[in-house]
Amino acid sequence: MSENNIYLPYLLRIAKITEEAPSVRTFRLEFVDEEAASSFDFKTGQFGLYSAFGEGESTFCIASSPTRKGYIECTFREVGRVTAGLADKEVGDIVGFRGPYGNVFPIDQWRGKNLLFITGGIALPPLRSVIWNCLDLREQFKDITIVYGARSVNDLVYKHELKEWEERPDVNLVCTVDPGGETPDWTGKVGFVPLIVEQLAPSPENTIALVCGPPILIKLTMPLLKQLGFTPESIYTTLENRMKCGVGKCGRCNTGKSYVCKDGPVYTLDQLNQLPAEY
Amino acid sequence: MADMYQLASASLDPLFAAITASGRRILAPTDQDGRTELNPVTRFGQVAKDYVQTTLSAKEAVFPKVEQLLSYTLLPGKVDLVDAEPAAVPTVVFGIRPCEASGFQALDAVFNWDYRDKFFNARMEQLTVIGMGCTRRDDACFCTSVGGGPGSTRGSDILLTPTASGYLAEVQSDKGRAIVALAAKLFTPAAAADKSMLVALPAAFDQPALSAKLPAMFDSPLWAEQSLRCVGCGACAFVCPTCVCFDIQEEADTRQGRRLRTWDSCGYHMFTLHASGHNPRETQGARWRQRIYHKFSTYPERYGQLGCVGCGKCTRACPVDMNLQEHLVEASQA
Numbered sequence: 311m312s313e314n315n316i317y318l319p320y321l322l323r324i325a326k327i328t329e330e331a332p333s334v335r336t337f338r339l340e341f342v343d344e345e346a347a348s349s350f351d352f353k354t355g356q357f358g359l360y361s362a363f364g365e366g367e368s369t370f371c372i373a374s375s376p377t378r379k380g381y382i383e384c385t386f387r388e389v390g391r392v393t394a395g396l397a398d399k400e401v402g403d404i405v406g407f408r409g410p411y412g413n414v415f416p417i418d419q420w421r422g423k424n425l426l427f428i429t430g431g432i433a434l435p436p437l438r439s440v441i442w443n444c445l446d447l448r449e450q451f452k453d454i455t456i457v458y459g460a461r462s463v464n465d466l467v468y469k470h471e472l473k474e475w476e477e478r479p480d481v482n483l484v485c486t487v488d489p490g491g492e493t494p495d496w497t498g499k500v501g502f503v504p505l506i507v508e509q510l511a512p513s514p515e516n517t518i519a520l521v522c523g524p525p526i527l528i529k530l531t532m533p534l535l536k537q538l539g540f541t542p543e544s545i546y547t548t549l550e551n552r553m554k555c556g557v558g559k560c561g562r563c564n565t566g567k568s569y570v571c572k573d574g575p576v577y578t579l580d581q582l583n584q585l586p587a588e589y
Numbered sequence: 590m591a592d593m594y595q596l597a598s599a600s601l602d603p604l605f606a607a608i609t610a611s612g613r614r615i616l617a618p619t620d621q622d623g624r625t626e627l628n629p630v631t632r633f634g635q636v637a638k639d640y641v642q643t644t645l646s647a648k649e650a651v652f653p654k655v656e657q658l659l660s661y662t663l664l665p666g667k668v669d670l671v672d673a674e675p676a677a678v679p680t681v682v683f684g685i686r687p688c689e690a691s692g693f694q695a696l697d698a699v700f701n702w703d704y705r706d707k708f709f710n711a712r713m714e715q716l717t718v719i720g721m722g723c724t725r726r727d728d729a730c731f732c733t734s735v736g737g738g739p740g741s742t743r744g745s746d747i748l749l750t751p752t753a754s755g756y757l758a759e760v761q762s763d764k765g766r767a768i769v770a771l772a773a774k775l776f777t778p779a780a781a782a783d784k785s786m787l788v789a790l791p792a793a794f795d796q797p798a799l800s801a802k803l804p805a806m807f808d809s810p811l812w813a814e815q816s817l818r819c820v821g822c823g824a825c826a827f828v829c830p831t832c833v834c835f836d837i838q839e840e841a842d843t844r845q846g847r848r849l850r851t852w853d854s855c856g857y858h859m860f861t862l863h864a865s866g867h868n869p870r871e872t873q874g875a876r877w878r879q880r881i882y883h884k885f886s887t888y889p890e891r892y893g894q895l896g897c898v899g900c901g902k903c904t905r906a907c908p909v910d911m912n913l914q915e916h917l918v919e920a921s922q923a
Contacts, residue, residue: 313707315672317658317837317848363661363668364846366839368864389864404668525867551869552861554837557704560853561834562861564883565869567890572703586807588861588869588879 316557319361319406320346324399325381330467331460333388334432335397336373339405340381351410352376354417354443355436355548355576358409359556360384362395369553371575372410373435375442382407385435385467411556412575415440415546417447420518424453428531430503430523431460434467436548436575437522441475448480455482455512459503462491484510504530514539520546532579542580549575549589565589591742594769594776597755601633607772608681613717616650617683618643627682636684641727646830646902647685648696651712652852658708658837660847673847677711681768683719688732688900690720690744692830698892699833708850717764720745726788729901731914734794737899739787752783793914794921796885796895803886803920811923812881813874815916818909819856821873825903825911826854831884831896834860855879881920 322339330336341347352372359367368390374383388397399405417440425444429437444451456475460466466485475483486499486506499506504527512519519540521531528547535545551563551570563570566585568577577585596604608615609631618637619628625640627647662669697713700706723730723739732738742748746765749756757779760769769776826832836853839846853860856876862868870876884896897913904912 313705313710315659315707316704317850318670318672321668321670361848363663364839364841364843366848367837387864393864402666404666406668406670524865550863552863554835554853558702559699559704559706559833560836561855561883564879564887566882567887588875 317408317555319359319367319408320350321404322382322407324401324403324405327399327401330385330469331432331465333397334385334467335388336383336385336468337396337399337405338374338381338383339407342404347380352382353410353414354439355415356410356412357436357556357571357575358382358384358407358411359553360386360392360396361406361408362392362399363404363406365395366392367406367408367554368392368396369550369556371436371439371548371550373438375439375446377443377446385432385438387432408556411571413573415520415548415576417444420444421450422516423451424513424515424517425451425455426512426517426519427454427456427458428503428507428519428521428523428527429456429458430527431465432467433523433527434458436550437520438468438471440520445478445481452516453482454480455484455510457484457486457503457507457510459486459488459499459506460491461488463487463493463496465491502530503527504534507531507534511538514541514544518544518546522548542583543578545579547577547579547582549577551575551589591759591761592766592769593779593782594758594760595752595755595779596749596758596776600755600772600775604768604772604775605631605633607775608768611679611771613679613681615681615683616647618685627685630683641723641725641730642686642689642900642902642905644902644906645828646692646900647682647689647718648692648830648832650680650682651693651709651716652696652833654852656708656850658848658850660845662845663843673708675708675711677715679715679717680712681717681719684721685718686723686900687720687739687741687743687745687748688730688737688898689830690718690748691737691741692898692900693718693744695831695888695892695894695896695898696833698888698894702892717746717768718744719765719768720748722748722750722784723788724751724786726790727901727905729904729912729914730790730899731793731901731917732899733790734792734914734917735796735895735897735899739790740784750782750784751786753786757783794918796917799917799921800885800889800895803882806920806923807878807882809923811920812878813872815911815919816874816877819873819877819911820909821856821858821876822908823854823856824906824908825880825913826856827852828902828906830898830900830902855883881916885917
């Protein structure tokens, strides 16, 4: 009896590379195998293991929206062996992908609600998938607000898309950079993301909040939202624990009784509160 | 329902011969450099006579230290990916203790609870376990505290229990019956189970009560105190029959490579270290707590069984004398 090898990746060809910020790139990836291309499906919030053959695998979210067919995108910062190997790749080169893994943002349950995205730095990619998914189904949702910040203007990722969201009348984008990170022609806000959220004072009424960022952003934003009246069930985040297998076996992402790769990466604050703070 | 037989001491040599003749490899405890370890044997005479436990566990028979998951050749604009097939040979593991035999079920739970791991399954399918009940124990043993016992049949296809005249053979499965069929005349039906030679081992702590109280003890200073002397060497995980956590690594040059799975340990700092430098389990205390919680809280909740069989291998292997049983007793009383 022969079973499938769950560690065998799909092969994908790099169709496009976008330089987002210093050391940060986005790959648009297309399946080499036509059958895989047509059968592959995922939902927003899911992730995968991306391989640079010769270096290994790294875990990133799928940063594109499932409404955009024929490709997936990932955005990564060059920090280690695998991401350096990926950064060396050029258009036309082959990378590996295992996935989609993990649970999803339940956007079907959010019809008729306002969506508030709060994110910083390179934590925008997982929410970018949700943002485009919801924008592609725009009539299903009410107000869409995005608060996004980075250390400096240059560190903002998806600069072209930020411009597009800024220009759309049906999106309220608030961009900010940390004090000292602004340029002379910067027209956005200056200040840390939680401070900007505090100034914005979004209403919790009929609103789902999605928060994703470095630990300090999460730590400061969660109490703020609670103070504003958001319930723990209405606040979502996505965790990015270190993983090797992605399929609930290697043990790395285990936190309390949860395996982030299986029970996550998407958690409500309510669920997060029941986990030990080991993420 | 187990079939019970008597097996004379003198029958083990012909039984080994019959097993070997059937094309099965036998792994059994042998004396090796002053330790007892599982090694390939063909005759019962090669088997160690006076051992409590092997130092390493039998898990390597189904979960090798290093295993190739795939290989590839890199060509211009192309990658030739080759699936790996586990080299699973029919294997009889003979003479491991009941604690270790039950460890295979804990491995199986992880490897198959959702996605199925073909590498583990291919080897497990080819594996027959002939366990050996314990007439001796040492201070590290605590199987009876975690639901096992010196004569527990769990996980053994055949459990042999020493008797005055030979062995009681309890045959538990089709794999066990297939072994009996190889040399049926050696096995005499037994009317009663003689387990009088098994060693006595009173339980040292109330495991269900401990598992129940662990969630509320997460912030206890106990874990940091217990792990003060832990050097994070990972020996406990490597000798453990149920520790399954692994790493996936690449071995390659510019033209070809392979992807390998290797044993890993939650006791290592690098295990959870994020690329950003953030580490969710920054201290050895947090990592020690993870070890205890994964085995005694996560496993029962998730897989309906413990991630510890009470074999005590970790205690015997620890270079700084951390004693799992003592630490669990201490946690029970905290």
